[in-house]
Amino acid sequence: MLLSTYGSRGDVEPLVGFAVRLRELGAQARVCAPPDEEFAQRLAGIGVPLVPVGRSARALTTGAPPASSLPERAAALIAGQFEVVTAAAEGCDALVATGVMPAAAGALSVAEKLGIRSVYVTFQQLTLPSPHHRPLAYPGRPFPPEETDNQVLWDLDARSNNALFGTALNTNRASIGLPPVDDVRDYVIGDRPWLATDPVLDPWRPTPDFDVVQTGAWIVPDHHPLPADLLAFLDAGAPPVYVGFGSMPMLASADVARVAVGAVRAQGRRVVLARGWADLDLVDDGDDCFIVGEVNQRALFPRMAAVVHHGGAGTTTTATRAGAPQVVVAQATDQPYWAGRVADLGIGVAHDGPSPTVESLSAALRTTLASGTHDRARAVAGEIRTDGTAVAARLLLDAIG
Numbered sequence: 001m002l003l004s005t006y007g008s009r010g011d012v013e014p015l016v017g018f019a020v021r022l023r024e025l026g027a028q029a030r031v032c033a034p035p036d037e038e039f040a041q042r043l044a045g046i047g048v049p050l051v052p053v054g055r056s057a058r059a060l061t062t063g064a065p066p067a068s069s070l071p072e073r074a075a076a077l078i079a080g081q082f083e084v085v086t087a088a089a090e091g092c093d094a095l096v097a098t099g100v101m102p103a104a105a106g107a108l109s110v111a112e113k114l115g116i117r118s119v120y121v122t123f124q125q126l127t128l129p130s131p132h133h134r135p136l137a138y139p140g141r142p143f144p145p146e147e148t149d150n151q152v153l154w155d156l157d158a159r160s161n162n163a164l165f166g167t168a169l170n171t172n173r174a175s176i177g178l179p180p181v182d183d184v185r186d187y188v189i190g191d192r193p194w195l196a197t198d199p200v201l202d203p204w205r206p207t208p209d210f211d212v213v214q215t216g217a218w219i220v221p222d223h224h225p226l227p228a229d230l231l232a233f234l235d236a237g238a239p240p241v242y243v244g245f246g247s248m249p250m251l252a253s254a255d256v257a258r259v260a261v262g263a264v265r266a267q268g269r270r271v272v273l274a275r276g277w278a279d280l281d282l283v284d285d286g287d288d289c290f291i292v293g294e295v296n297q298r299a300l301f302p303r304m305a306a307v308v309h310h311g312g313a314g315t316t317t318t319a320t321r322a323g324a325p326q327v328v329v330a331q332a333t334d335q336p337y338w339a340g341r342v343a344d345l346g347i348g349v350a351h352d353g354p355s356p357t358v359e360s361l362s363a364a365l366r367t368t369l370a371s372g373t374h375d376r377a378r379a380v381a382g383e384i385r386t387d388g389t390a391v392a393a394r395l396l397l398d399a400i401g
Contacts, residue, residue, distance in 0.1 A: 081106025
């Protein structure tokens, strides 16, 4: 099996869990993903090879804005998919495509050319057209602020996908003898996409347009113990508050760590601060703060009084499953959606805006640390499914016979 993606940690990490499950059922998998060292190390740790494609995702996310336009960057990404995935998919029985739209379109085109079964997977439902939610706007292509009709917005979204990616995709398809596609988004999604999210945290309401298969979230098995010094810190006092913003560089301001630590201290709590792609660091040498890099969140979050994060699908699911109350400081893309779900379920607070202050974060934490939120978070945790990768792996293996 070839598992193909292009994106940040949240696009790669679920494939780790899926690859492990496939291997347990007797199938071999390789992952085609950005060449970032942390992705290679993560996959090497489970014995799954990484086939690198494109530029470093972290460099693209945290570096200076690229001089090239989005269509030019997408064209390079699509061409890379055709070159790399074609070789990587040789001998595979199936291809699973996820990640950003142009990468998925390229990978699925390769599967079409090779005549192997393929499936598109998304880790959040906002890429799937529905009358119940709006599409996500691409940078530089905002929707008309006065437009509220979801069908109109999804039609505009289809036009944006075709304008941004259609020419490059069809040029590469023609180079390998494939016919052009008229609608890039519909081609990628197909008539039976998979939605790898939890139905309690992310309920999908059926539509007549396609048959969505909701497998449950692809939770990664992680048995790594927490470091001894971190365990000593946890054991030395009351449960602390975790603060981490994953692959969000827009929170790299020197003030963010100071704001976070100040807000947590204002609640009389200790802090576990995660560096992330924002490279956060301690603000002083106080013994109530501890800094972590890569860490087993599944082992850490159950020991937290609360989890403050950016609202990525993976972090939200992990915190919810751990029963940890949450403060979501959403930045972009699907993160406001996950913040809203946390608030709607009563398991935490959606911070008002992407730039917290000591006062605003303190207020959010005050609500989150209340006993009612903690009790609700513990109750919802018991409803979260843990069989997402098993369901998906069995579906895939049954499909290829």
